Amino acid sequence: MVAAVRSAMPEAAGLYPPTVVPPEQPLPFARFILQFIKNPLLTIARPVYDEGLLVRDNGRRIVAYVTSPTLLEQVLLKDAETFHKSPIEKRIFRNTLGDGILTSQGASWKWQRRTAAPLFRVSDLNALVPMMTAEGEAQARRWAATPAGSMHAIDADMTETTFRVISSTMFGGKADEDTREILAASDAALESVSWDIAAAIMRLPDWLWYPGKHTRRNAGRTLRALTAKMLTRRRETGIEGPDLMGRLLQARDPETDAPMSDSQLVDNLLTFLGAGHETTAKALTWSLYLLARAPEWQDKIAAEVQAVCGDAPIGAEHLDRLEVTRAVFKEAMRLYPPAPMMNRLLAEPTMLGGRQMPAGTFIVIPVYAIHRHRRLWQDPDRFDPTRFTKENEARHARTQFMPFGFGPRTCIGMSFAMMEGVAILGTVVRRARFEWDGKHLPEPLSRITLRPKGGMPLKVSPRAA
Numbered sequence: 150m151v152a153a154v155r156s157a158m159p160e161a162a163g164l165y166p167p168t169v170v171p172p173e174q175p176l177p178f179a180r181f182i183l184q185f186i187k188n189p190l191l192t193i194a195r196p197v198y199d200e201g202l203l204v205r206d207n208g209r210r211i212v213a214y215v216t217s218p219t220l221l222e223q224v225l226l227k228d229a230e231t232f233h234k235s236p237i238e239k240r241i242f243r244n245t246l247g248d249g250i251l252t253s254q255g256a257s258w259k260w261q262r263r264t265a266a267p268l269f270r271v272s273d274l275n276a277l278v279p280m281m282t283a284e285g286e287a288q289a290r291r292w293a294a295t296p297a298g299s300m301h302a303i304d305a306d307m308t309e310t311t312f313r314v315i316s317s318t319m320f321g322g323k324a325d326e327d328t329r330e331i332l333a334a335s336d337a338a339l340e341s342v343s344w345d346i347a348a349a350i351m352r353l354p355d356w357l358w359y360p361g362k363h364t365r366r367n368a369g370r371t372l373r374a375l376t377a378k379m380l381t382r383r384r385e386t387g388i389e390g391p392d393l394m395g396r397l398l399q400a401r402d403p404e405t406d407a408p409m410s411d412s413q414l415v416d417n418l419l420t421f422l423g424a425g426h427e428t429t430a431k432a433l434t435w436s437l438y439l440l441a442r443a444p445e446w447q448d449k450i451a452a453e454v455q456a457v458c459g460d461a462p463i464g465a466e467h468l469d470r471l472e473v474t475r476a477v478f479k480e481a482m483r484l485y486p487p488a489p490m491m492n493r494l495l496a497e498p499t500m501l502g503g504r505q506m507p508a509g510t511f512i513v514i515p516v517y518a519i520h521r522h523r524r525l526w527q528d529p530d531r532f533d534p535t536r537f538t539k540e541n542e543a544r545h546a547r548t549q550f551m552p553f554g555f556g557p558r559t560c561i562g563m564s565f566a567m568m569e570g571v572a573i574l575g576t577v578v579r580r581a582r583f584e585w586d587g588k589h590l591p592e593p594l595s596r597i598t599l600r601p602k603g604g605m606p607l608k609v610s611p612r613a614a
């Protein structure tokens with residue numbers, strides 16, 4: 150039996166934070182399913198980290214793992230119309246995100262994307278940075294109110310912080326009232342998601358029971374009901390406004406001129422609420438873990454923030470110059486991509502990597518393995534933020550680092566998330582020190598987002614001015 154987590158090499162060799170031990174060869178189907186339920190990352194075989202394309206026939210369908218930058222450009226950009234969002238994704242999200250922007254395809258997706266896109270113009274996002282920084286400051290104050298050196302659940306703290314950011318910036322604060330309930334239901338929905346995905350891979354009939362099925366259904370119902378309640382509250386206070394809710398409520402389908410139905414509105418509001426906080430929270434959580442293991446980088450960030458901002462709070466005008474902070478945030482997303490696996494389904498026969506692939510081929514885009522690929526990165530498991538200095542970054546292929554995806558379905562919130570990540574990381578590190586207990590080696594656990602198994606306990610103390 151192999152250990153699930155490979156831990157640090159000798160510290161003198163640099164920081165090699167926890168990763169998973171891949172199987173030497175692709176797993177047979179039954180073993181694949183068992184491991185997938187435990188942690189989908191344990192099903193990515195070692196050759197996927199070495200080769201550009203690995204094709205398997207598992208007896209039920211052809212599965213292609215794509216990691217070569219050129220082939221990724223084909224799948225996600227050049228032939229994006231042929232590589233559809235997969236029905237597996239649709240099935241697992243049908244009770245929560247329905248047919249919103251993340252899961253829809255074709256004309257329905259285009260309309261929804263066009264409606265939301267103006268909210269994410271960088272020039273407009275700049276105005277939101279003070280709210281992001283303010284939530285980072287509020288979190289630092291909550292830590293400062295506890296004794297120096299006390300242990301905190303950093304994953305829960307970062308989830309709450311990023312949830313407050315999305316609520317205040319996109320929902321006019323309308324989600325705050327139900328924060329606890331929404332976070333608990335989201336957590337329940339994600340915790341048991343691997344069973345749902347495994348059921349979809351095995352094409353189990355809908356009526357069949359499997360662990361977590363009812364929990365996930367109930368969590369989905371709760372989330373939709375709370376979102377519908379938010380919508381009602383908004384209608385009572387007026388639907389106009391330049392925020393996300395205002396835009397969606399006033400949008401019209403270009404073909405039919407119909408407004409979004411209540412169900413479509415809930416699909417989208419829930420998508421933005423979920424996608425807009427959980428991923429950034431995980432990126433920040435892993436960033437703070439790495440910083441606790443490499444404290445010299447905390448000092449570099451604190452010094453950079455002091456040099457760029459003086460005593461002022463981090464604002465939009467500072468972000469470009471916070472280069473070290475951004476490099477650490479990116480390196481954390483390389484080692485621990487918040488969305489570690491993506492997938493597509495081939496809609497028609499297509500040549501891929503010199504091979505003819507039949508329609509129905511299931512495409513796995515293992516972002517986790519792409520970010521640690523032996524041919525793309527030097528010493529890939531080592532924490533080294535200098536990979537993301539401007540000079541070094543220019544040498545990367547466009548699809549070698551892609552925490553936000555690539556092509557037309559790229560994360561709509563990418564700029565928002567980068568601003569938020571840098572503003573919050575810079576803020577909490579200038580205010581506090583984060584310390585590792587010397588023991589916790591959290592396994593990166595894929596549950597749609599990349600969670601630290603066993604949570605993320607770290608000691609927090611105020612940083613002396």
Ligand code: HEM
Binds near residue numbers: 420491551562
């Ligand atoms: C570090 C933070 C984030 C990461 C790593 C991330 C990652 C991703 C990835 C990989 C995709 C593409 C999925 C695919 O192609 O299959 C995606 C799509 C999406 N993300 Fe993000 N995301 C982040 C933050 C955000 C934020 C802050 C928002 C909103 C405020 C957001 C909203 C969305 C939406 C709506 C989509 C669907 C876009 C479409 O299909 O047109 N994300 N995200």
